[in-house]
Amino acid sequence: MFSNFDFEVIVRSLPYLFYTGMAFTLLLTALATIIGIIVGTMLALMRLSGTTLLTLPATAYVNLMRSVPFVLMIFWFYFLVPYIGQWITFSVQPVKVGAFASCLVTFTLFEAAFFCEIMRAGIQSIPRGQVAAAQALGMTYPAVMGYVVLPQAFRNMVPVLLTQTIVLFQDTSLVYVISVTDFLGAASKVAQRDGRLVEMYTFAACVYFVISFAASRAAQVLQRRLAVIR
Amino acid sequence: MSGMIDIAGLSKWYGPTQVLKDCTTAVAKGEVVVVCGPSGSGKSTLIKCVNGLEPFQKGDVSVDGIPVSDPKTDLPRLRARIGMVFQHFELFPHLSVMRNLTLPQIKVLRRGAEEAKQKGMRLLERVGLSAHAGKFPGELSGGQQQRVAIARALAMDPIAMLFDEPTSALDPEMIQEVLDVMVALAKDGMTMIVVTHEMGFARKVAHRVVFMDNGEIIEDAPTADFFGKPRSERAQLFLSRILQH
Numbered sequence: 001m002f003s004n005f006d007f008e009v010i011v012r013s014l015p016y017l018f019y020t021g022m023a024f025t026l027l028l029t030a031l032a033t034i035i036g037i038i039v040g041t042m043l044a045l046m047r048l049s050g051t052t053l054l055t056l057p058a059t060a061y062v063n064l065m066r067s068v069p070f071v072l073m074i075f076w077f078y079f080l081v082p083y084i085g086q087w088i089t090f091s092v093q094p095v096k097v098g099a100f101a102s103c104l105v106t107f108t109l110f111e112a113a114f115f116c117e118i119m120r121a122g123i124q125s126i127p128r129g130q131v132a133a134a135q136a137l138g139m140t141y142p143a144v145m146g147y148v149v150l151p152q153a154f155r156n157m158v159p160v161l162l163t164q165t166i167v168l169f170q171d172t173s174l175v176y177v178i179s180v181t182d183f184l185g186a187a188s189k190v191a192q193r194d195g196r197l198v199e200m201y202t203f204a205a206c207v208y209f210v211i212s213f214a215a216s217r218a219a220q221v222l223q224r225r226l227a228v229i230r
Numbered sequence: 231m232s233g234m235i236d237i238a239g240l241s242k243w244y245g246p247t248q249v250l251k252d253c254t255t256a257v258a259k260g261e262v263v264v265v266c267g268p269s270g271s272g273k274s275t276l277i278k279c280v281n282g283l284e285p286f287q288k289g290d291v292s293v294d295g296i297p298v299s300d301p302k303t304d305l306p307r308l309r310a311r312i313g314m315v316f317q318h319f320e321l322f323p324h325l326s327v328m329r330n331l332t333l334p335q336i337k338v339l340r341r342g343a344e345e346a347k348q349k350g351m352r353l354l355e356r357v358g359l360s361a362h363a364g365k366f367p368g369e370l371s372g373g374q375q376q377r378v379a380i381a382r383a384l385a386m387d388p389i390a391m392l393f394d395e396p397t398s399a400l401d402p403e404m405i406q407e408v409l410d411v412m413v414a415l416a417k418d419g420m421t422m423i424v425v426t427h428e429m430g431f432a433r434k435v436a437h438r439v440v441f442m443d444n445g446e447i448i449e450d451a452p453t454a455d456f457f458g459k460p461r462s463e464r465a466q467l468f469l470s471r472i473l474q475h
Contacts, residue, residue, distance in 0.1 A: 132283050133320035137334040137386060138310025147333060152324050 006196055010203050013190045021186025022207075024100075028182070029169045032107035036168075037161065039108065040115025045145065047120055058116070065113035071174055077106040078178045099180045111168055118160050122153030155226045162219035166212050183207065234259045234390055234421045235280055240289035242275060242445075249275050250286065251445045257390070262422045264432040264453075267442035268468060273425040274317075276442065277392045280423065281312045294389055310338050313383030313391040317398050319375040321367035327354070327378050328363040331385050339386065346385075353381040357411050373404030377411055390421040397428060429472060433457060441465045 010017075046058035065073075081102050085095030097105075126149050134144040154161075173184040181189065184204055191200035233256035242250040250272050257263050265273045278284040279291055282298045282305050291298040296308055321330050331350035335341045341349070354360040357377040359370075367375055376396055383391060393412065397405045409431050416422055416435040426432070432439055432453060439456040441449040441464075449456060449465045460466050 127318075127320075129316055129318055129320045130322065132278075133314070133316060133322075135283060135306070136281055136309055136312070136314035136316075137382070138306045138308075138338040139334065140306045143337050147337060148322055152322075155324060 005199055006194075007199055009190065009194050009196045009199055013186075013200075016190065017183065017186050021181060021183035024181065025169070025172045025183040028100075028103055028107060028172050028175070029165065031104055032111050032168060033165045035104075035108045036111035036115045037119070039112035040117075041119045041150065043112060043116035044119035044123060047116065048123060062113045062116050065110055070110060070171060071177055073110055074103070074106050074174055074177055077109075078102045081105060099175075099178055102178070103175050103180060107168070107172070111164070114164055115161065118157050118164060119153060121160075122157035123149055125156050126152050158226055159219050159223045162215065162222070166215050166219075169212065169215070170208060233257050234261070234294060235423065236290070236292045237276070237280070238290045240276070240279060240286055240291060242272075242279065242284065242286040242288075249445050250279070252289070253442075253445075253447050254289075255440055255447060255450050257421060257423060259421055260419045261437045262416045262420075262424065262435050263438045263440055264436040265423060265425045265440045265442060266427060266429070266432065266468070266472075267448075271442040272445040273442050274394050275445075277314075277394055277423050277425055280392055281309045281314060283314075306338070310334075310386055311389050313380075313386060313388035315376070315379050315383055315391070315393045315396045317395040319367070319372070319379045319399075321375055321379055321382070323367050325366075326363070327359070327365055327367065327370070330367065330378060331382050334382065335385050349385055350381070353384050354378070356384075357381045358407075371404060372400045373407045376400065376404075376408045380408075380411055380415070384415075388420075390423070391415065393422065393424040393426065395425050395427075397426065427472060429457075429469075441468065443468070 043058045043062060046054040047062070049055060078099070081097045082094035085091075085097060086093065089095060130148055130152070131144055134148040139147070172182050175182050176185050176188070187200045187204040191197045194200075235257040237253055237255050240250055240253040241248065253272075253276060255263075265276065267273055275284055279286050280293065280298070282291075286299065293308060293312060296303055298305070298308065321327075322333070325333060328347065328350055331353065332343065332346040335346035335349060336343060351360060351363065354363055357380060359374055359377055359381070362370060362374065362378075367378065370378065380396075396412070397408050400408065405428070409428060412422075412424070412431065413435050424431070424436070436453045439449070439451060439453050440447055441456070441460070441462070443464050448462045449460055451460070456465070457469070460469060
């Protein structure tokens with residue numbers, strides 16, 4: 001039954017699929033995760049600060065991001081960011097941002113909202129006594145957070161953070177809406193060009209599965225190694 | 231007002247509930263004071279006011295002449311000079327025993343890594359745990375963890391030590407090893423406030439006993455007087471309940 005299929009097309013297009021497509025997918029995933037966790041942690045600290053001036057904007061931001069479809073965000077940012085750039089820099093024309101930068105900004109800002117909620121739960125899972133002990137030793141707020149609370153919160157949340165990253169990895173395929181070529185986009189182009197839709201989409205699905213599955217197993221192993229003995 | 235720790239007219243409310251009522255006492259340099267009383271009487275809250283872990287609404291607390299509630303006071307700096315030991319140890323579980331001892335020295339007192347390590351090792355020897363320096367807190371027994379916690383507090387060269395029910399979370403067979411460390415510390419002349427139900431410890435090393443009930447200091451007497459003939463009925467009742475076995 002496979003006589004009608006041409007799996008050669010996959011081999012022929014491998015360099016394009018991986019060097020162009022997958023490279024973009026992984027780079028976007030990695031950068032959005034790293035920056036997203038940093039921004040998300042800051043948002044979480046704002047939400048937990050107890051100061052309305054900080055809590056309110058952070059809460060509003062998180063709720064806004066979580067209430068808007070992601071595809072809409074990608075679209076909206078792609079068309080809006082050049083105008084925001086123009087407004088900030090007082091230039092005559094909209095600033096040229098480029099598709100990659102636009103994607104990175106969108107993914108980072110969007111993921112930051114989710115990472116914020118994960119880190120907030122992680123910080124709240126640390127017993128108050130730990131904070132009291134750190135304060136009693138004379139540590140200031142940044143030291144308490146930096147050396148005592150966040151390292152423990154981060155370890156506790158590694159599995160959830162990685163699960164979110166795997167979701168992000170799959171979500172990167174949404175960049176097709178602004179015609180950016182990620183892994184799925186590359187597979188799709190080859191499929192259309194050579195008329196090999198079944199082969200290419202099956203292959204793409206397998207690759208996404210293998211990477212996501214391997215990553216979630218790795219997350220489990222990592223969790224066991226990082227787990228804090230109590 | 232010449233004590234190491236002065237507490238004057240201290241009152242504290244949680245919402246409408248008053249948890250400390252006009253508490254006044256003082257601890258001189260080198261003095262060991264045991265605070266006892268029924269649970270919920272405000273003992274822990276009282277000593278947490280001493281290093282500003284608990285804010286209070288009325289009265290004054292000062293340590294070495296520095297007012298704790300004064301907004302101009304550098305609270306972290308003052309806390310660094312007051313050691314505190316908690317009921318649940320509160321060692322940092324993600325750090326090794328040695329790192330628990332060196333981190334505050336390095337980050338708060340700005341000591342060099344080598345100096346902090348030597349100091350940490352000396353204190354671990356003092357509490358009899360130098361063989362466990364590389365372990366993590368979760369690998370130690372409760373008694374050992376509490377001794378590490380005492381060593382961690384001592385590594386900061388405190389001018390006074392606060393103990394918040396240091397043996398309450400321990401299995402009975404581990405209580406003695408912690409008390410031994412505390413007795414040795416008291417005999418070395420450390421200024422100490424100890425919230426505890428260990429009346430044997432109080433008898434042995436305390437200079438004074440403060441008895442609290444319902445957020446009030448009911449009795450504040452030299453140890454011999456307190457155990458000999460407590461003046462208040464509530465203290466008598468408390469002692470008869472706690473000492474009958």
